[in-house]
Amino acid sequence: MSLRNLKSFSTIGLLAMLAGCANSAGSYPSLEMRPGERVSGTFEPPAPEAPPPPPAVASAELVARLAELRAEASAAHGDFLEAAPGARRRASAAAGSAIGSDSWASAQVALADLDSARSRAAVPLGTLDILYVDASIANEARSEIDSVRNAVIAMLEEEDAVLAQLRANVR
Template sequence: MTSNLRLPALAAAALLAGCATPGDYPSLAQRPAERVQGAFTPDDADPQPLVPVLPSADLVARLTQLEREARTAHGEFVEATPAARQRAERAGPVASDSWAAAQVALADLDSIRSRVAIALAELDSLWVDATLEAGPRDAIGAVRRTVEALVAQEDAVLAQLRGRV
């Protein structure tokens, strides 16, 4: 078995010895072609002003529909919040009936919130597409910010109620 180990050890030693042989190797110093020469100057041309892209009628209709859906769902969320708040305040120990009722009320609010979040996700997708294709980002962004604010309000309410349960 020792003779089997000698051969790989001798081969490795021979390979390593080849790396240490003296010779005439090229310098690793920076070559003249690698040095930066000249100066970078900005282009003299005046930048073209960005022309705002107007949204198509289909896009305006879709944005209106998404905002309407989000506002409708948010209205339902606001209506359901007082009952959920009462159940959260009355929640007893974990696994009690009052605790379970509070959990169901929070799940109902989460379900309503998800409808608003779906509208936001679609607006995000439209906004990304408009960004990549130089489309009407401003029109999409305005509706997106509105729906994003609705989701943030709902998240704050849910966080507060979850803290009570």
């Protein structure tokens, strides 16, 4: 097939396509708005949501339980602080000593005693965490729980710092 035949076929095809587009019947759809496109009715703004109720005041039972947990943590913290100087002496004596030596073993026992006192202070924190979650779910008073919880966390952070320092001496 020659180039000339190809040009004539493409010209004929182009003319046939243009002839299909030329319709003189005038049956095109109108571009005016249809009834379904018209807006009718009115929008009502959504009702504003009611704000959540303010948290309730802590009950007397909760206040008593919080005081009990704080006292329990404070007693354990007091035991920790009482045992800390002896453990500090033993850890200082064990500094640089070989693992398994008498001074090293004595320091390990003192550190274990401190860990035990710290664990007793951490038990009330677990209970406080449960109380806090329950109060959050029920939208009850949390500020009282939070203040006691923060006090116990501060005690534990102080104990953790002492333990870290003593463990660094013993290694």
